[in-house]
Amino acid sequence: MREELFQSYNYIFEEELLEEIDKIGTYREFKADDYLIEIGDYIKSMPLLLTGAIKILREDDKGDELLLYFLERGDTCAMTLTCCLGNAKSKIRAVAETNGALIMIPVEKMEDWLTKYKTWRNFVFDSYNVRLKEMLEAIDTLAFMNLDERLYKYLTDKAKVIGKTEIHNTHQEIAYEMHTSRVVISRLLKALELKGKIKLNRNNIEILEF
Structure with a gap:
């Protein structure tokens, strides 16, 4: 100690x-x-x-x-x-x-x-x-933030805290912490991926841009 x-x-x-x-x-x-x-x-x-x-x-x-x-x-x-x-x-x-x-x-x-x-x-x-x-x-x-902005901030804040660019939370876990539905989170994550900000892998979400 x-x-x-x-x-x-x-x-x-x-x-x-x-x-x-x-x-x-x-x-x-x-x-x-x-x-x-x-x-x-x-x-x-x-x-x-x-x-x-x-x-x-x-x-x-x-x-x-x-x-x-x-x-x-x-x-x-x-x-x-x-x-x-x-x-x-x-x-x-x-x-x-x-x-x-x-x-x-x-x-x-x-x-x-x-x-x-x-x-x-x-x-x-x-x-x-x-x-x-x-x-x-x-x-x-x-x-004041749209939900997609809130989601991206949530992801980048978590990445900074854990010191890694890969986040292993499920879409449902993220939805629960952000007070919304899994379907909405999955849609917004896909949109962030199309913008080149994240990459959706099989078991994690990789932050590409801070």
């Missing part, structure tokens, strides 16, 4: 804080598609992502999901911070996009470190700011 922690966060936190995190944090590995946080859970710890990628989702009254943003190495989730500090139930679902590992920080330490460490305070505020921008971007995408 120590090596991964220092590799992921040594550019953010001073060594004294890293030592505390290493001492009191709970290390957890996860696999792709694992559910890490569920809607309605009380959050008692804050996750610091060491490796891998996690997608953050919202759910409507019908049970349909909407992708809000991805978390990568060195990130945390602003909504988790809010739930921890306010002792509130989670409003989001966190699902692993890839295999990875994280450290869970007890909520009482989060509060202590806000006054004890300037780097921690800056990290928390910066995390709120970054996640707010990503959520506003998600709203703008829904409000």
Whole structure:
């Protein structure tokens, strides 16, 4: 855990804080598609992502999901911070996009470190700011982009997060995350292929143009 922690966060936190995190944090590995946080859970710890990628989702009254943003190495989730500090139930679902590992920080330490460490305070505020921008971007995408533009952005964002140009999600999985039907997604993917932006292979979608 120590090596991964220092590799992921040594550019953010001073060594004294890293030592505390290493001492009191709970290390957890996860696999792709694992559910890490569920809607309605009380959050008692804050996750610091060491490796891998996690997608953050919202759910409507019908049970349909909407992708809000991805978390990568060195990130945390602003909504988790809010739930921890306010002792509130989670409003989001966190699902692993890839295999990875994280450290869970007890909520009482989060509060202590806000006054004890300037780097921690800056990290928390910066995390709120970054996640707010990503959520506003998600709203703008829904409000102002056509579905084909949204689909292409979804594909390129996912490719950047996983660090690969091949995406192995099925058309149905993409449709579910984008709140539409498989038939619509399949049609739009074919249109993107004809434009030379992607290539549809038997078991993956290859991004040709960013």
